[in-house]
Amino acid sequence: MKKKVIVACGGAVATSTIAANKIMELCSEYDIDVEICQIRISEIESHLAGASLIVTTTKIKRDYGVPYVSGISFISGIGEAQTRETILAILKA
């Protein structure tokens, strides 16, 4: 089944594009069928339906009731391997 991943940042352009591409690569590497939904933080609420995971490239404090992973490491390169593993664990479950 296709899994829906919400990738969000402040402007929905710069950083989320990087994170979205990294998640796409990761998923094709591990044969996980995903649908990436790249939006702004403020739009998350209206796209929640059917989402398996939320990744944001900025810190959010709000709980949307969907597993959440910070994607800041995709931007900075610090701790990227760990973020990849956390995401894999959630999407494989």
Added chain:
Amino acid sequence: MVKEMMNVIMNMGASSLLPTVVILLSICLGVKVGRAIYSGLMIGAGFVGIGLIVDMMNSELGTAAQAMSERFGLTLNIVDVGWQGAAPMTWASGIAAAAIPITVIVNVFMLWRGLTKTVNIDIWDIWHMAFTGAVSIVATGKLWAGILGIVVHAVVVFKMGDLWAPWIGGYFELTGLTVPHGTSACMAPIACLVDLIIEKIPGINRINFSVDKLHERAGIFAQPAVVGGIMGSGVGLLAGYRPDGAFSLGVEMAAVMVLMPKIVKCIMEGLMPLSESMKRILSKRFSGGRFYIAVDPSVLLGDSQVITAGLIFIPLTLLIAMVQPDNQVLPFGDLATISFFIAITVAVHKGNLFRILISGSVIMYITLWISNQTYLWVTELGKNSGTITGDLPVAALDQGGSPISYIYVQLFEWKNVTGFVVVGSLYLVCMIVAVYYSHNQQSEAE
């Protein structure tokens, strides 16, 4: 032979120059040929697309804004294309391709000499530095002034990275990162001065309020489509259009707001392979606790106080634009991402909304004032790069309203000297206070 090749490159036309350079540079850095060509073409697609959108926006909204201004005796007749318009214009200019190696060299040199701790791995935001170079070439016609402009701006940016790092690691809890780019970093020194003054006024210095839930309730009004729809319809009605005409302008402007970032995304995607190679090379050399990794300001836009302030500043910026004497610039393209201007300001004031409103108003006032001084350069830049074709001028709040670009170019120009001296010395004072604040913040953290 070399001369002929140079001629071919110089005559290439703006929108194909950067794609060519990116394809060649990517291949040199080990990106696969197919991927490199794809990236180059995506950049080209972004340039062509943004040209179509900006032209449509300017002819429709620009015409309506002029009609509105005539009816009400206003002067708001130049549309702000926003960063989504200004960045592609800059990237399509001849100097932008050179800006990538120039800023990398400046950064590595400063790191090597211990002059900065900021490591820039972010190729996209080089456009801010390239903008200073590009407009100084437009204003002076001198290539060396453009190259020097990029170098000067780059030095300022990397020092800004060191300056703001204590807040990025502190208030925003993004340890090891910093945000030196764009309006967020270059406007925040103003917040430091405002904070210092407020601290000295008894009574006023105790005012502190914050609105936490506002963006959850009113968040829909910050959506690009809604901002575009309201602005378009509003300006249409004020211009004396019939309601159906005003609404269709609203729909068109909603389309502009929604489509612009999607098109800009093509250019960003095209720059990614290059960005990734650079990140790999630089992070191998400069990593660990001694350095700050410089990232795009949008990492700050998820903070709830930043979102709230961004929401309030949509109408507030329009209000400032209306009351500012002789202001000609109608804020539009930057409205949905107005929080870029105040993100670090929020951290300087520790989320105190009262102070954010004061600082932010000063920041938007200065931004608007500067963008009035720079719109001719921005328009010329847009024309040279083929982004705009009509007769209507354009302005850009983001980067077109930046004190750094303005002060640098003005050193060659000396127009409106009084204004320049006022803004220049005010900014200098702000910078000094910012350095003092940054030291305090740093020692507080330790």
